Amino acid sequence: MVAGAGPVGLFLGCELALGGARVLVVERLTAVDETIKAGAVNIPSAVAFYRRGLLPAMAAVWEAARERMRAFGKQPTIPPKFAGHFAGIMMDPALFDGSDPAWADVGPAAEAGLGVPQAELERILAARAAELGVEVRRGVELTGFEADEDGVTVHLSGPEEIRAGWLVGCDGGRSTVRKLAGFDFPGTAPEITGYQAVVELTGSERLGAGWNTTDVGTYVHGPFPGRVLSVEFDGPPGERSAPVTAEELQASLRRVSGVPEVTITKVLSATRFTDNARQATEYRKGRVLLAGDAAHVHSPFGGQGLNLGIGDAMNLGWKLAAVVRGRAPESLLDSYTAERHPIGAWVLDWTRAQIALMRPDRHARALRRVVTDLALTTPGTTYLVTQISGVWQRYDLPGDHPLTGHSAPDLELADGTRLGDHLHTGRALLLDLADDPELRARAEGYGDRLDILTATCPERADLTGLLLRPDGFVAWAAGDGNTRDALTDSLERWFGRPASRA
CATH class of the missing domain: 3.40.30.120 (Glutaredoxin)
Incomplete structure (x- = not known):
């Protein structure tokens, strides 16, 4: 059983089904969450989707997003490649040197430039799950479970009780599965309050487009109409679950931007976030496993969380299916934590470094100017884009060949296939x-x-x-x-x- 039907839970369900396992995915929400969240897919995720035949559907969504960006920027064209940003320091694709061997033979995924809103990705994966026969039950919440050597008895709202061989928590940063199973979840405390929203607003003429750093914090306007983001370094929000109001968003945006006339007239989608950075010390306790935000949380800059979770699902799915089908021993699952935990730890530090550069104090701003100068060089851009892209990711596997442990090169074969x-x-x-x-x-x-x-x-x-x-x-x-x-x-x-x- 998989708890959580976000992109990670749905993709994991698809991978389990491909491996021949019978899987039930339960989700407390009755419909796709339309709240604005992650909007970018990195190279490992794009490669994973490409390998499962999902790239065309995602490319169509990206093209539609580019049309919206064209309208906002009043530009006739939008570059097909988005180099990304580090702490709001935008990378210039023209400075990127793609001769690094890490980029060799990535294949069509390297050209995809996928800016896919999380809700659209969720819809694509839900359709794929349906095609594969994955049972997804919405409006059903996991309320408890008992795990033993042979399986897990799961209690659902309704009430209903289901016996499953395994339980995977893909139920987000406040994971019920993680808490009930007793996973250790150490990390660093939050120091920011952030908002991301799609709104209707007036008086925005003086808002700078893109990422902007001020004496108070950071704000973003665009890249499509009505999208705003603000970050203040005044501690975490007092109430994470309360609805985000127009007044709350407007006050933060005015403080950070210094534009008092900007007025938010309607909130279409909004969320609060912070930079709480924590990671489970292990991703498996007996018959219970974690993936995605249930296993690791951090600030959302760069959409790293979504991509990290997709990588978890791709790594775990085939292994758990093999164990379920009796084709591999349970010890195979030990490689899940061994392979994915180091990448998760890297992402947490990558996001912590961005927070350090975004602080409004004089020391951080001085360091930001130095990093900006370095970023606007070919070596600096190439390093940062390579790290942001995730193309460097590999696993420490036995073997002496240089390719061992790396994502396979997308070879072009003599028969015309890849x-x-x-x-x-x-x-x-x-x-x-x-x-x-x-x-x-x-x-x-x-x-x-x-x-x-x-x-x-x-x-x-x-x-x-x-x-x-x-x-x-x-x-x-x-x-x-x-x-x-x-x-x-x-x-x-x-x-x-x-x-x-x-």
Whole structure:
């Protein structure tokens, strides 16, 4: 069972279904939450969606968003690539050097430039979940559970009681699952009150477009009509759950911007946020696991939380499905925390660094000027964009080949297909690039767990074979024929013993 039908819970449900597991997703909200939240998809998320055939739907949403941005900026065109920002310091795409090897062979996902509002992403994933037969129950809230060695008894509003083999909390930063299971959740205390909203307003002529830093804090106007954001360093909000009023938003925007005539006449969507940064020390306690904001919270700058959660779901889905189906031991799930926790810790520090640069005190502002100067150089832009994009992310997996542990390069094969085209089913893939019968023989007995593809890639003559996990990360790679024993070890490590020896 998955608690929470936001993007992370829905994507996890899809991954579990692709792995052959029966899954129920429960969500207390009766409909998609239209509140403005994350609006950007990074490279690992775009690659994940591409590998599951979801990129065209998301690209259509991004194109519609670009039309709105054109109208707001009164520009005939909007660049297809958005380099992003660091603490509101905007990156110039013209300064970016894409020759870094980390960007090699990313494929269509690198060109997507996806600015997808979270609500639209949720709708796309809900449709995909329905196609895969995932049961999603809305208006149903998890109220408690008891876990034992064999499973979890889950109590739902209604009341209703369901027995499940596993429970995954994807129920947000105030996760009921995390609290009831007793996960440790250490971190740093909040120091800001932030608002993000879509409003109707007047008197906005003197508001600067984009990100603006003032003596009081930071505010954003755009990139589409009515979107505003303000940040003040006066501590966390007193009441997070109360509705955000027009008066509250207007007062903050006036204080930060110094534009007293700006008036908010109607609130269409609004949320408060802060920079509370915490991370569960482990993502699994027995039969209970966490993913997304339930496992880690931080300030929302850059949309890192959504993308971090999608990565969690992509990593966990196939592993949990394999355990549920009896194709892998429970110990496989230990790799979930081992692989995802370091990336989560990096994101928390990345957001903390941005808060430090956004503070209104003189020391922080002096440091911000230095960082801005560095950011507006080709090396600085390239470093920051690479970090923001997430293209650097890898896992520490056994093996000596440089590709091992990295997201697989999206190779263009001789038959005109790309490697990502062969990953839509969510199964592992052994790619034989040397027409090697012995290599393929090593995978005998794994027919229910992986596909074998014999192909050629003229541009990568240095590669003879790749073993890809269902999440598209390279578990084994070879440039010659002398590492087949390592392939056997990798197959057993990730997919258990072959059927002939099980």
